[in-house]
Amino acid sequence: MRILATYNIKGGVGKTSAAVNMAALAAGQGLRTLLWDLDPQGAATYLLRVKPKVRGGVRKLIERRSEVDALLKGTDIEGLDLLPADFSYRHMDLALGDTKRPEARLGQLLGPVGRDYDLAILDCPPSISLVSESVFETADALIVPLIPATLSVRTFEQLVRFVDEKVADPPEIVAFFSMVDRRKRLHREVVDDLGRRYPQVATAAIPAASDVERMGVERRPVVSYAPGSPAGRAYAALWEETVDRLGLR
Amino acid sequence: MPRLPDPVVFAIGAEVDESRVARWLAGAEPAGPARTVEQALLDTFDGRLYRRGLVMWREGSRRAPSLRLQQAGAADLSGRVESGDPDRILVADLPEGVLNDRLADLIGERALQPRVRIRTRTRPWRVCNGDGKTVVRMAVEEPAVVGGRGVEADLGRRLRVVPVLGYPRDMERAVAALERRLEHQPMPLAEAALAAAGVRPEGVSSDVEVPLVPEMRADIAIAAICRRLAEIVDDHKAGVVADIDPEFLHDMRVAVRRSRAVLKEMRGVLTPEQAARARSDLKWIQEITGPTRDLDVLLHEWPSMVEPVPTWMGPDLGPLLDLLRRERAEAYSTMRRHLTSRRFAAAWSAWQELIAESAPTGSAPTGSAPIGPSFAGPSFAGPEAGRPIGELAGRRIVAVYRSMARAGAAIDDDSPPEALHDLRKRGKELRYLLELFGCMWPEERVKPLVGALKGLQDVLGHFQDDEIQALELRGLGPVLAATPGGTDSLIALGFVIEELTRRQHQARADFATRFSDFAAPANRKRVTGTFR
Numbered sequence: 092m093r094i095l096a097t098y099n100i101k102g103g104v105g106k107t108s109a110a111v112n113m114a115a116l117a118a119g120q121g122l123r124t125l126l127w128d129l130d131p132q133g134a135a136t137y138l139l140r141v142k143p144k145v146r147g148g149v150r151k152l153i154e155r156r157s158e159v160d161a162l163l164k165g166t167d168i169e170g171l172d173l174l175p176a177d178f179s180y181r182h183m184d185l186a187l188g189d190t191k192r193p194e195a196r197l198g199q200l201l202g203p204v205g206r207d208y209d210l211a212i213l214d215c216p217p218s219i220s221l222v223s224e225s226v227f228e229t230a231d232a233l234i235v236p237l238i239p240a241t242l243s244v245r246t247f248e249q250l251v252r253f254v255d256e257k258v259a260d261p262p263e264i265v266a267f268f269s270m271v272d273r274r275k276r277l278h279r280e281v282v283d284d285l286g287r288r289y290p291q292v293a294t295a296a297i298p299a300a301s302d303v304e305r306m307g308v309e310r311r312p313v314v315s316y317a318p319g320s321p322a323g324r325a326y327a328a329l330w331e332e333t334v335d336r337l338g339l340r
Numbered sequence: 341m342p343r344l345p346d347p348v349v350f351a352i353g354a355e356v357d358e359s360r361v362a363r364w365l366a367g368a369e370p371a372g373p374a375r376t377v378e379q380a381l382l383d384t385f386d387g388r389l390y391r392r393g394l395v396m397w398r399e400g401s402r403r404a405p406s407l408r409l410q411q412a413g414a415a416d417l418s419g420r421v422e423s424g425d426p427d428r429i430l431v432a433d434l435p436e437g438v439l440n441d442r443l444a445d446l447i448g449e450r451a452l453q454p455r456v457r458i459r460t461r462t463r464p465w466r467v468c469n470g471d472g473k474t475v476v477r478m479a480v481e482e483p484a485v486v487g488g489r490g491v492e493a494d495l496g497r498r499l500r501v502v503p504v505l506g507y508p509r510d511m512e513r514a515v516a517a518l519e520r521r522l523e524h525q526p527m528p529l530a531e532a533a534l535a536a537a538g539v540r541p542e543g544v545s546s547d548v549e550v551p552l553v554p555e556m557r558a559d560i561a562i563a564a565i566c567r568r569l570a571e572i573v574d575d576h577k578a579g580v581v582a583d584i585d586p587e588f589l590h591d592m593r594v595a596v597r598r599s600r601a602v603l604k605e606m607r608g609v610l611t612p613e614q615a616a617r618a619r620s621d622l623k624w625i626q627e628i629t630g631p632t633r634d635l636d637v638l639l640h641e642w643p644s645m646v647e648p649v650p651t652w653m654g655p656d657l658g659p660l661l662d663l664l665r666r667e668r669a670e671a672y673s674t675m676r677r678h679l680t681s682r683r684f685a686a687a688w689s690a691w692q693e694l695i696a697e698s699a700p701t702g703s704a705p706t707g708s709a710p711i712g713p714s715f716a717g718p719s720f721a722g723p724e725a726g727r728p729i730g731e732l733a734g735r736r737i738v739a740v741y742r743s744m745a746r747a748g749a750a751i752d753d754d755s756p757p758e759a760l761h762d763l764r765k766r767g768k769e770l771r772y773l774l775e776l777f778g779c780m781w782p783e784e785r786v787k788p789l790v791g792a793l794k795g796l797q798d799v800l801g802h803f804q805d806d807e808i809q810a811l812e813l814r815g816l817g818p819v820l821a822a823t824p825g826g827t828d829s830l831i832a833l834g835f836v837i838e839e840l841t842r843r844q845h846q847a848r849a850d851f852a853t854r855f856s857d858f859a860a861p862a863n864r865k866r867v868t869g870t871f872r
Contacts, residue, residue, distance in 0.1 A: 121406055121420055140473035141506075165505035167466075167474045172505055207415065209437065310472070 092125075092205040093339060094198075095212045096230040096262075100246055102217035105236040105269030107134040108303055108313070110214035112326040113234070113333065115312040118170035122209040122339075125163070126173050127201075129183070129226070130216040133176030139166045140310050145177035153186035153196060160204055168315065172208075180216070187221045194221075198229035210339070219253075227254055230262045232337050236269040236297075237285070239278040244285055251291070265333050268296040293336070295328035343415050347502040348515050349529075350522040354497060358463065358480050361499065364517050367468045368478070374463040378486075380454035381530050382407070382429065384447055385579060385588065387543025392446060395530045398454070402426045409439060417442055427454055428584055449640065451585040456537040458495070458529070459486045467514055475510035477502040483529060485536045493536035498525050544575045546591040548598070554730020554780045558609045561729035562602060563718035565776055566695040569595045569602075573688075580629075581679055583672060586636040593633055596625050599691075601772040605736045608724030615722075618694055621687035628678040635668040638809050645809070649835040656828040657836075663816055663823065694719065733777035734871035740770045741789075741867045745859045748796075751851070757807060760851065764800035767793060785870040789863055796851075796858040803847040810840040 095113070097106040107130070114126040128135040133143035141164045151157045163172045187193035201211060212234075215226050227233070235250065237243045247266060254261045266289065268282050286292045297303070300322040302313050309316050317323045333339070362368045382396040383389045389396055395410040398421075405426045409417040417439045424433035429452040434440040460483040467476035479500045485493040501518065503511040527535070534541045550564050572595040579588030600622045603615055610618070638645075642664075646657055678684055695718055724732060744766045751759050771793055778786040813833060820826045820833065857863075 121418055123418075140471045142471075163505055165474075165507070169477075206438065 092201070092208045093210050093232075093337070094201065094230045095210065095232050095234055095333075095337075096215055096226045097212065097234045097236065098215045098223065098226060098250075099236055100217060100219050100223075100250070101238075101243070104217075104238050104243070105297060105303075106217070107138070107214050108306060109234060109236055109267075109269070109297070109326070109329070110212050111135050111138050111306070112312045112314050113330050114171050114210075114212045115168050115314050116327060116330040117210050117212070117339075118168050119314075121170065123207065124171045125201075125204065125208045125211040126166075126171060127211060127213045128173065128176035129180060129213055129222060130176055131178050131180035131183075132216070133178070135214045136173065136175040138306055138310055138312070139168075139171075139173050141166065141173050141175050143176045143178065145175060145179070148177060148179035149183050150179070150186045152200065153183065153190060155200065158203075159200055160207070163204075167311070184221045187225060194225050194228040197222075197225040201229070224257075227258045227262060228260070232263040232265055232333075234333065235264060235266040235291075237266055237292075238270050239268050239275075239281040241281065244281065247285070247289070251289075263337060264291045265293055265336055266291050267293040267329055270299040271296045272299045293329060293332045295325060295332045297325045297329065298322055343413070344503050344505055345508075345511070346412070347500050348518075349525040350499040350501070350518055351525045352480065352497045352499040352522060356497075356522075358465070361465060361478070361480075361518075364521055365467055365476075365514055367475075368465055369468065371464040371466040371474070371477070374461060377460045377462055378457070379460065380457045381533060382452040383455050383541075383543060384450035384452060385544055385584070386450070386546065387541060388446055388450065389452075390541045390543065394446075395528075396452060397530075398426065398429075407434070407439060409442065411442075428452075430585065449586045453584065455539050455541075455543075456533045457486050458483050458533050459491070460484070467510060469507075469510065475504055475507040476514045477504060478514075483533070485533050487537075495529065495532050495536060496525070498529070546572050546576075546595070548572075548776055549779075550776070552729060552777065552780050554728055554734075556729045557725070558606065558727045558729045558732050559718055559720040559722075559725035562606050562609050563695045563697070563720065565602060566599055569599045570688075570692055570695060577679065581676055583676075586633075586640065589629060589633055589636065593626065593629050596622055596629075597768070598772045598776065600626065601769045602776065605740070605769060605773060606724075606732065608722045608727075609732070610720050610722045610725075614694060614720065618691055621691055624687065625684070628675055628684075631671040632668065632675045634808060634812065635664065635671055637805065638812060639664060639668060641805075641809065645836050645839060646832075648839045649832050653828075653832045653835070656825070656832040659823050659825045659829040660813075660816070660820060660833055660836075663820055667816070729777070730780050733773060733780065737770065737773050737777070737871040738867055740766060740773060741864075744770060745864065748855045748859060751855075757803070760800055760848070761804050764797065764804055767797045767800060771797065781870050785866060789866055792858045792860070792863055796854045799847050799850045799854045803844055803851070806840045806844040806847065810837050810844070813837055813840075 097110040097113075099106055107128075110126060114124050118124045126135060126139075128143075136143045145152060145157070145162050147157045152159075152162070159174065163174055166173050187196055190196050197213070213226055213230060215223060233250075233254070235247065237247055251264060254264065266285075268285075271282060272278050282296060286294070298321050300320070302317045302320045302322040305316075306313060312326075313320065313323045314326050318327070358370075377399060380398040382398050393412050397408045397410070398405045399408065400406045404420055404422050406418060406420045407429075411417070419435040419437060419439040421429055421433050421435070424430060430449075431440065431444050431447060434443060460481050462479045462481045465478035465480065466474045467478070469475045479502075481498045481500055483495040483498070484491045485495065499518070499522065501511070501514055531541065548565065548568050550561075550568050552561050552564075573592050576588045576592040576595070579585070580592055600619065603610070603619050603622070607615055642661065646654075649657060697718060744763060747759070747763050747766065751763065771790070774786060774790050774793070778790070813836060817830060817833070820829055823829075
């Protein structure tokens with residue numbers, strides 16, 4: 092099982108939208124896919140119409156007193172299962188902190204279902220914490236959405252440095268621009284500049300589009316209800332590029 | 341995916357309108373437009389998946405079909421095939437991953453081929469909870485067996501109810517509601533399709549399994565065995581000619597070799613004239629199929645043979661492998677020409693005529709009942725035709741065992757390789773005698789002997805195969821030298837031949853131990869005490 096994680100220290104940059112759409116595209120291509128909503132806000136769980144509830148809460152899960160496969164929920168998309176969010180995930184840091192090797196724990200939890208899936212996508216909460224460090228240790232690749240603003244360039248550079256310096260076996264990084272409005276000169280400049288300077292930045296970019304915002308109403312991935320829209324096509328292109336870059340085929 | 345309970349399938353008559361389902365189940369609604377799905381049920385020629393309780397469906401486009409393996413008590417496995425012929429899928433064509441892991445050892449060199457094709461019109465339904473979330477999946481399916489002339493058999497309308505992970509109670513409720521109105525569909529789709537198409541699900545076996553009793557007349561027993569062996573050849577010949585997979589040729593050759601062994605060991609049952617043509621024809625069939633088989637074995641062994649070649653020299657082996665494949669293609673083409681020739685047809689029909697049952701001759705020979713209601717014997721007219729088969733076969737088993745024990749004991753470190761090759765040949769004959777006639781004696785007496793013989797034959801087989809392969813590869817040297825990149829390939833070939841020579845030495849070193857097991861006093865006693 093390959094593990095990807097959508098991550099950015101900032102919130103509201105398109106992590107969950109990317110996670111849900113990429114998971115749906117992967118399942119549609121026949122990959123047995125698991126999406127783990129690690130964010131206590133439970134947006135991915137909401138979008139897939141599942142109740143944000145994990146029996147026993149985060150502590151039981153982290154202490155491995157809950158069987159992960161008993162917590163999984165099938166989604167409306169065939170081939171895509173969800174390990175839902177739970178509001179108690181807000182204490183995941185504390186629960187991880189009480190374990191012996193917190194950075195290895197998320198990987199250990201996924202171990203028993205590793206043969207059941209080809210791909211796991213972790214939708215991370217926006218922060219830098221023990222949870223994210225454990226994600227960095229576990230994931231084969233980080234999928235990093237960036238909004239086209241000067242500050243997000245700085246954030247991206249910090250992330251690349253952190254991963255290289257602090258993570259024993261650093262995951263690959265695939266960054267992409269999200270919420271791009273090509274009518275804005277600043278957006279165009281930032282996208283072009285960072286794309287030139289960093290090979291990790293994907294060519295595909297997700298536009299700022301009402302189709303993406305509509306996910307909250309539809310409670311489905313864009314690629315399910317508007318696959319031919321610019322946003323739907325952009326997610327498909329991003330997924331294909333990710334597959335190629337990471338050799339997921 | 342994690343294990344889910346199996347879907348529940350109901351029979352749903354044509355008179356039941358789909359919209360009634362919505363009334364029976366709260367929250368049921370159509371989940372998309374109806375579509376038509378083409379599927380092929382795949383299995384090997386000898387039904388290896390069926391025998392393990394596995395069902396493999398091929399779906400989607402022929403260019404990149406997807407495969408779905410259903411197994412009782414486990415989640416479905418799926419994968420996409422992106423190379424090769426979709427009607428002849430080999431392990432090498434399966435995508436790496438769980439599907440490959442599950443099937444590689446089971447199907448080995450056999451190809452997965454369509455056993456039956458079905459076309460299903462399917463309309464998806466679902467049951468939703470209050471959040472509009474799918475908690476049960478359903479489909480109204482109308483499957484039919486299709487062939488070259490379109491729909492050949494209607495398989496009945498079905499309502500398939502599929503659980504969704506994490507929602508077991510919703511599934512229970514839906515099934516309970518449907519059980520009040522509908523009957524369960526008694527036959528799984530794969531089974532129903534095979535039955536409707538008249539296809540044997542267990543495939544075609546290469547087992548001989550002719551029931552014998554010791555008192556049966558030798559001519560009747562021998563002819564029955566030879567007819568079964570000829571049937572195996574007939575079953576496999578089309579697959580050999582179409583080059584479906586290497587096992588067709590292997591099984592066909594084993595059947596011919598067994599027939600030859602029977603003729604040799606039971607020579608008194610036929611007249612010398614009867615035996616002479618048959619032995620010469622069967623020998624010819626073995627000869628025309630030999631080169632292709634040798635190259636099949638060589639190509640199969642290739643990955644292990646090239647293991648000792650340093651990784652950096654790996655690409656140098658390319659021209660050699662290409663050459664082997666070309667040689668194999670040429671050998672196959674020659675073999676195919678022979679197998680479809682008039683000479684083959686004449687030889688085969690003469691053999692079938694010889695072993696055919698002739699008209700009933702009157703009195704029933706003792707103990708002939710297990711073969712069938714007819715007491716007709718073949719036209720075998722040798723001096724031992726009327727002797728009881730138990731006596732004849734037992735005598736031959738003892739004689740061959742003894743001759744092997746003598747020949748093996750005479751082999752030492754200085755013996756030429758031919759001595760081991762001859763011993764292997766005799767070993768094959770003993771093995772065939774035990775396999776074909778062993779059913780007349782208690783299994784617990786025969787089995788240990790077969791085990792010891794197999795151990796010895798494995799070593800002798802390695803010894804001879806490694807030598808043949810080394811010779812074959814050496815023979816390619818001059819051709820290889822003349823091909824582009826051939827010089828580097830020749831150097832790499834040196835490593836391969838060295839490995840084969842090392843293996844052959846190892847086999848020779850193992851010989852003494854295996855032979856002493858085979859010729860141990862316990863086995864000698866077992867042979868004389870059982871078969872004499």
